[in-house]
Amino acid sequence: QVQLVESGGGLVQPGGSLRLSCTASGSIFSIYAMGWYRQPPGKQRDLVAAINNRGSPNYADSVKGRFTISRDNAKNTVSLQMNSLKPEDTAVYYCNSGGSGGSWGQGTQVTVSS
Numbered sequence: 001q002v003q004l005v006e007s008g009g010g011l012v013q014p015g016g017s018l019r020l021s022c023t024a025s026g027s028i029f030s031i032y033a034m035g036w037y038r039q040p041p042g043k044q045r046d047l048v049a050a051i052n053n054r055g056s057p058n059y060a061d062s063v064k065g066r067f068t069i070s071r072d073n074a075k076n077t078v079s080l081q082m083n084s085l086k087p088e089d090t091a092v093y094y095c096n097s098g099g100s101g102g103s104w105g106q107g108t109q110v111t112v113s114s
Contacts, residue, residue, distance in 0.1 A: 002032065002103040004095045009108030012085055016112070020080040022095030022105055030073040032098050036080045038091035038110075045094065049080060063089075085112045 008020040020036065035050035049069040051057045057069045068081040078095065090112050095105035 002029070002097040004097060004103055004105035006093065006095045006105040006108040009093060009110045011111045011113065013114050014085060014087060014112055016085050017081070017083045018085065018110060020082070020093055020095075020108060020110075022078045024076045024078070024097060029076040029097075032102075034069075034071055034078040035096040035099070036069060036078075037094045037096055038089075039094070039107075040088075040091040043091075048093070051078065082110070085110075087112050 003025045004022055006020060006022050008018060010018060012018050031053055033050060033052045036048045037045050038048050039045040047060060048063055049057060049059045049067055051069045051071050055071060059067060066082065066084045071078045089110060091110060092107040093110050094107045097103045
């Protein structure tokens with residue numbers, strides 16, 4: 001079982017940037033694929049970006065070119081750099097290990113508003 005703790009959310013103006021971080025503990029971090037999901041108010045939780053254990057990323061079309069996912073296996077962390085933020089990026093962002101049936105963090109709120 002992997003325990004995940006997110007940090008880095010907040011309020012930002014449109015066009016701004018935020019960096020989310022997720023620290024994992026309790027298992028062998030390097031073997032797991034990691035991902036960031038988000039859930040806007042009243043909507044379902046969807047995948048934003050994922051990175052496999054070899055460091056290969058993939059992104060939802062809505063964030064390609066704006067978001068970058070990365071991992072540091074030595075520090076058991078996965079990060080999401082979010083640039084050119086839009087109001088529609090507003091959501092609770094969740095760190096995930098092992099897909100929908102795996103482990104989840106508690107979530108961190110990202111609000112993009114002027």
